[in-house]
Amino acid sequence: MKELEAIASQEVDWSGYAFDDVLRAFLNTSFYRQLSVAAWRLPNQRAQHVILDTSGEASLTEWQLEELTPGFIASPFINPEEKSPYIRADIYYRSGKSECEAVCGSNQATEVHTFLHQQLKKQQSAQVHTVPLDASFSSLEATTFNNMVAEAVEAIERGDFKKVVPSRSKLVPLPDNFDAARTFQQLCDTYPTAFVSLFSIPGVGTWMGASPEILVSISSKKNRKTFRTVALAGTQSVQGENPLKNAAWRQKEIEEQAMVSRYIINCFKRIRLREFEEDGPKTTAAGNLLHLRTDFTVDMEATNFPELGSVMLKLLHPTSAVCGMPKASALDFIQQYEGYDRSFFSGFLGPVNMQEETHLFVNLRCMQLLDQRAALYAGAGVTIDSEPEREWKETEMKMRTIQQIMTNE
Incomplete structure (x- = not known):
């Protein structure tokens, strides 16, 4: 550096x-x-x-x-x-x-x-900054969340939007021997293909997690800068001896992932960028979950677009994978029905210009550390083919990714 x-x-x-x-x-x-x-x-x-x-x-x-x-x-x-x-x-x-x-x-x-x-x-136990839980925080019961999903499907059927990603949160107790530094290491060991992060800011609080989703990545090799982003959607649990090869996807998950890919391509079109590589969709593993993933790559030197990272960040966030599409109407639904502040969940985070590289990820599979408790967050992509009970189970699977590490299950 x-x-x-x-x-x-x-x-x-x-x-x-x-x-x-x-x-x-x-x-x-x-x-x-x-x-x-x-x-x-x-x-x-x-x-x-x-x-x-x-x-x-x-x-x-x-x-x-x-x-x-x-x-x-x-x-x-x-x-x-x-x-x-x-x-x-x-x-x-x-x-x-x-x-x-x-x-x-x-x-x-x-x-x-x-x-x-x-x-x-x-070598004392790790201390971190905590803040009071936001007054809007609520742990939704299954019935309330499922009703929200049903409302979303009805809105899609009316043509209000094509996809929306409602989320929920819940509080869980921290183990008596919880240590943030040890948990960070356990996340690294358990999820080698994820972006593992922890940040702690006075007056803002402490968050940590293991995210599978790249938002903006700028890397340098042989004095050539490359931009990357990813369309990641669709979720199922890992099953069998060869889950990547044998995974079967329903039409609902295929269409959900295709919407995220189209969203990225439309962002490229808005800035008149046509020179990009598209690879996917492919099944990818993220801990105990499988997703559909498409990678997009741009040669920043060949396109003569040195500000591509900042431009795409502003266009992409929040992505359709965590909000929905069209973005404005999906966001209106989220703010009307979720009833709480997501804070840094489904935001983005990552290192900037470290060793001349930038890697920003969507903040998924994460938790907020509080006094003797942790707040867990998860969302589910809802399309016209969604079933409320399935979406509830999907959020449970996503929360379990972090909770199992936290409790050493």
């Missing part, structure tokens, strides 16, 4: 500690010094990352990805102003490194780095 340089330390060899020990030290430093922290592990990669923002402020930033210094962004589902909390990479650690890195010449970063050393040696 060009903006960062190593801080020499004779006190601690960071590579001598497991990543969850390092993460625990970062979380405790964040908690006691009232700083923002974020950790992540990209899909199909072994490297784990954690950063600390030493500014002491939960700054909001506009979605101009190309202009941002290295850091981590997290956006709520509803975000009309297109500004999101941003965690700067003032102090950065990657698993296996012998040193932390900090902004060159930052006295504050050096001071916090010393505090990190002390926390690493103490």
